[in-house]
Amino acid sequence: MIENILNKDKELLIFLNNLGTEQWDPFWLAITNQFHWSPLFILIFYLVIKSFGWKRGGFMIVSMILLVAFSDQFTNLIKNSVQRLRPNNDPEIKPFLRHLINPQSYSFTSGHATTSTFFSVFVILLFKQKYKLIYLILLFPLIFAYSRLYLGVHYPIDITVGIIIGVTFANGYYYLFKKVDKILFT
Template sequence: MTIRLQELDESLFLLLNNLTSDISNHFWALVTKPLFWSPLFVLFFVLFFVTFKRKTALIYSAGIITSFWGVYAITYIVKVIVERPRPLFNEQLIQQVNVLYEPTGFSFFSGHASTSTAAAIFFYMVFRTKSQWAKLVFLFPLIFATSRIFVGVHYPSDILVGGTVGLIFGSICYTVFQKLNEKYTEDKLNS
């Protein structure tokens, strides 16, 4: 069963990875870079401070930072323990992989998927009642994480598991920091 899942993962990877063209290669090579998304994170913090009072904005800012860096640490630890080689280092696939980026490290699970999903879910949970546009934040992890298949460095299962871990960790962080914010608001009302 495990071998069959691995074969399915490799086949799906090759199918998706080889769908690219010269034009789309430029797009995927650009959107896979974390620096490309920096303005989005600046926007997150600006929206926190424009929408909420200073203390609440600080709490939410700390929450999104915690969700991002906390899941990053978990991802790193799992990668070191599992040591799954990236597709571009798979001897059976190397001749078929469209490689646009050559990172070091291991494949399982995707840090791009886990961190972007954690940040997106945290942001969404904060703003879901404030704006109907909040759900657009999920385009970020969708594009950012998917790019890792198209640049040749992650299997679909790496993306799926990374996204799932990010969803869980981001939701937990939101719950914790929302309780902190409620406690702060309650304490302020009682003083």
């Protein structure tokens, strides 16, 4: 059964990856680069300081930085434990993929999907009472994660599990954050 699921995962990746065209390649290469999302992060940091002030906002920003560091290390722990080859390194499907980058680390789970979802859901939980449009930030992890399929460096299961972990961690981290925030700022 698991073998069948993994085969369907590979088939879905090949299908999605082959929807790409050279015309769109530069766009998706830019999307997958975390640096190009800097304006979004700057906007979020601005909203944090504007909404919560320097002291409490600074604590929130440090919390977000810790969130990203934790998420990154947790993802690396899983990748190094599971050791699933990335599609671009898997000799079974590599010839059927369009791949524009060739990362050598492992595939399961997607750090892009986990961390961007973790960050985005945490931000939504922080701001849902203040800004109605904050839910638009969910476009960030969806587009960011899809870029990994487009580029042929993750399987759909890697992305899906990364999103699930991101949502789970964001809710748990927010619960912990609220406890600490209450102690420090009330």
